[in-house]
Amino acid sequence: MTSPIASPTVVSRLSEPHSGPVPFSVEFFPPKDAPAEERLWRAVRIFERLRPAFVSLTYGAGGGTRDRTVRIAGELARETTLTTVAHLTAVNHSLDELRAMVGSYADQGITNVLALRGDPPGNPMGEWVKHPEGVAYAEELVRLVGELGDFQVGVASFPEGHHRSPTLDEDTRFLLGKLRAGAEYSITQMFFDVEDYFRLRDRVVAADPEQGAKPIIPGIMPITSLASVRRMLELSGSKLPADVDARLTAAAGNDEEANREAIRAVGIDLATEMSERLIAEGAPCLHFCSLNFARATTEVLDRLGMNVLVP
Numbered sequence: 001m002t003s004p005i006a007s008p009t010v011v012s013r014l015s016e017p018h019s020g021p022v023p024f025s026v027e028f029f030p031p032k033d034a035p036a037e038e039r040l041w042r043a044v045r046i047f048e049r050l051r052p053a054f055v056s057l058t059y060g061a062g063g064g065t066r067d068r069t070v071r072i073a074g075e076l077a078r079e080t081t082l083t084t085v086a087h088l089t090a091v092n093h094s095l096d097e098l099r100a101m102v103g104s105y106a107d108q109g110i111t112n113v114l115a116l117r118g119d120p121p122g123n124p125m126g127e128w129v130k131h132p133e134g135v136a137y138a139e140e141l142v143r144l145v146g147e148l149g150d151f152q153v154g155v156a157s158f159p160e161g162h163h164r165s166p167t168l169d170e171d172t173r174f175l176l177g178k179l180r181a182g183a184e185y186s187i188t189q190m191f192f193d194v195e196d197y198f199r200l201r202d203r204v205v206a207a208d209p210e211q212g213a214k215p216i217i218p219g220i221m222p223i224t225s226l227a228s229v230r231r232m233l234e235l236s237g238s239k240l241p242a243d244v245d246a247r248l249t250a251a252a253g254n255d256e257e258a259n260r261e262a263i264r265a266v267g268i269d270l271a272t273e274m275s276e277r278l279i280a281e282g283a284p285c286l287h288f289c290s291l292n293f294a295r296a297t298t299e300v301l302d303r304l305g306m307n308v309l310v311p
């Protein structure tokens with residue numbers, strides 16, 4: 001493995017000067033064809049001028065996007081000014097394959113990795129079966145990546161608790177395990193009740209003040225389609241709070257397709273309101289799930305006074 005080229009860490013980027021009251025970051029996914037890739041790059045170039053603290057690139061369920069994730073993460077790291085985080089999941093990978101993946105990231109100049117266990121491919125709610133020569137939990141992946149080089153590792157956290165965790169206390173214990181194993185920050189699953197985020201933060205701080213000092217970066221999804229957010233919630237085991245559901249359902253009326261713009265407007269309002277609360281309560285960064293589009297996120301940033309081009 002070549003030594004990763006030193007690039008800023010996520011945590012160091014959070015304390016660098018930024019244009020708004022807090023830094024922001026953006027999640028992309030590896031596109032599946034050339035037109036989708038062009039769309040991704042249009043979004044990347046728009047965000048690049050707004051200087052996010054970092055961008056992250058997901059890793060397809062089951063490792064199906066492995067080659068694209070490595071290639072595009074490398075292009076983001078080399079051909080843009082963006083600090084790039086590559087996601088890595090343990091699904092269907094032996095330890096040797098995981099080591100090779102980390103080596104490929106290092107070869108691409110990636111030094112920031114989000115270590116995830118992943119879900120069973122095809123059915124995220126199905127039974128999790130670890131690869132016979134792989135790892136069972138993200139905590140082990142955090143250790144593995146840490147042993148392989150000078151990487152800064154982040155992990156996932158869950159404001160509502162992970163759907164497989166028996167209790168919120170157990171969920172907190174598992175998150176602390178990942179942080180104690182060497183993860184320096186976490187990014188949360190998207191959520192729509194800010195109180196869930198504050199409660200997660202309180203739980204972690206109360207259980208272990210040292211680990212609780214590590215950034216918990218809230219994941220925000222500006223809703224632009226009711227059908228797609230419902231699908232994503234189903235896959236992640238999260239829920240829409242009743243008041244949020246009521247606002248979106250009212251906007252949808254009896255014709256979701258015809259009222260797409262009204263739903264979108266509510267989605268932007270919701271993301272803006274959540275962001276305002278998160279900023280007021282000291283969130284370290286706002287992490288936007290962009291779905292490879294810039295428009296909805298930049299509208300929210302605009303409303304927050306954070307849509308500022310940096311020369």
Ligand SMILES: Cc1cc2nc3c(=O)[nH]c(=O)nc-3n(C[C@H](O)[C@H](O)[C@H](O)COP(=O)(O)OP(=O)(O)OC[C@H]3O[C@@H](n4cnc5c(N)ncnc54)[C@H](O)[C@@H]3O)c2cc1C
Nearest residue numbers: 058059061087116117118137138156164165174187188189
């Ligand atoms: C910010 C973010 C980014 C994501 N990116 C991707 C991506 O790019 N690709 C992808 O496929 N998925 C992604 N996911 C989804 C993620 O893979 C799933 O949520 C997965 O179900 C859990 O992953 P984890 O890393 O939290 O696993 P873990 O921390 O290993 O937890 C998995 C389950 O095991 C339990 N557990 C943990 N440790 C122990 C233990 N020691 N003993 C017993 N039980 C334990 C936990 O409570 C949890 O129920 C992402 C999620 C988030 C929040």
